[in-house]
Amino acid sequence: MSIAKPSGIPAKRADAERNREKILAAARAAFADPDADPSMAEIARRAGIGSATLYRNFANRRSLLEALYTYEVDALCEAATTITGDSPGAILITWMRRFYAYYTSKRHVAAELLEHTSADNPVFGGGLPRVLAAGQPLLLAAQSAGEIRSDLTLKQILDLIVSVAKIQGSTEYVEPILRAALDALRPTDQA
């Protein structure tokens, strides 16, 4: 899932973009473990680059975390256009699982960012409107196909998924709850 690049980029610039991408992918993987607190050196090692290259791209940990946060939102929004499935409903459910994974991994990055900055940071504010805009076509298609209940907005659905993501417990404990919440998006006789 690479970020779209304008065509005709000079080779040197393309190299720099590739390094940046490698660093962000390595940082994402390093932060995927909730208990991980990877150092800049550890991220450089995972990316297979030197520290000098890392710091040329990101002057400090905070700017790397901000870029990582935006990178995760980009990837989630792009997934809304690339996910495939058997039906509009299946596509929406798959994207919701992607959103859940985004939210649970993002939290650790966001928590650390908040130690360095404030919730007013524009990096935070831009996320939700973009996610809503990216997901809205998927929801409309699934609702039009009668595969997803029509009494919930995308914001309400995301709030439900986020609330499940906040439940304390192991993956084995929370996964059935998430599955039930996703099943809840299907139309029912009661709805």
Next chain:
Amino acid sequence: MSIAKPSGIPAKRADAERNREKILAAARAAFADPDADPSMAEIARRAGIGSATLYRNFANRRSLLEALYTYEVDALCEAATTITGDSPGAILITWMRRFYAYYTSKRHVAAELLEHTSADNPVFGGGLPRVLAAGQPLLLAAQSAGEIRSDLTLKQILDLIVSVAKIQGSTEYVEPILRAALDALRPTDQA
């Protein structure tokens, strides 16, 4: 929904019990509005008793709040034995709505109690095991009847309801999410 009393109580003791019950019912009503911060005088006024009687029953605000918390748990547990419905599934869903109402109203009382005491207070610790014990027969009956999915424990279901109760927003906003979460308890083809 009165608290069960041992039979043969002397008239004087029964009077005292009635006052206590009146105070707790008034306190519950006074705290039902999330923005309310009722004074002891206001609670006495609502209960239709004098301040002296109030303070004879509850020496201070903290002991009233502790008793109110326990009273709410009592009422919720008793509801599990008295709720009626068309089927075991309907009874469970009704009790889950009652749990949701308990949780949303309880939160304000619990939040204020926490200002006066600590989370280690045994008043808090006793709640969940009692609620689980009260709800378990309802869940088993509903699952045996095939009306409620069998891949969730009562603890997982309560966690789902609590997580919905924590969603920020007006009743109009959260109610459809709660409805979806309750629909999620029904068995599905996907489950």
